[in-house]
Amino acid sequence: MVTKDLAFLQTWSIPQFKANYGVQNIEIKKNGATGKCFFVYGTETGACSKKVVTGEVTAPVISQVCVSSTGDVFYLLHQQGEGGKATTLAVL
Numbered sequence: 377m378v379t380k381d382l383a384f385l386q387t388w389s390i391p392q393f394k395a396n397y398g399v400q401n402i403e404i405k406k407n408g409a410t411g412k413c414f415f416v417y418g419t420e421t422g423a424c425s426k427k428v429v430t431g432e433v434t435a436p437v438i439s440q441v442c443v444s445s446t447g448d449v450f451y452l453l454h455q456q457g458e459g460g461k462a463t464t465l466a467v468l
Contacts, residue, residue: 381444382452393417393438404428404453415453422451
């Protein structure tokens, strides 16, 4: 699912996000069947932008985003400054 109507609600650095959720690690995983990437923190998951898949993330951040058309809210790992131009690979 590719969505372009994202509203960025709040953004954290990786260390801030880890501290907020009390996790030591954030793992980026790839679904072998779909090729889509997602991240795991503790027992929860979040979506990754297309730049994560292509290896273009050099300054990662995590944002809480809302799909304007549906109201779905989720976390998105993306390149700092990517803002509203992020491509959602999946809503988890």
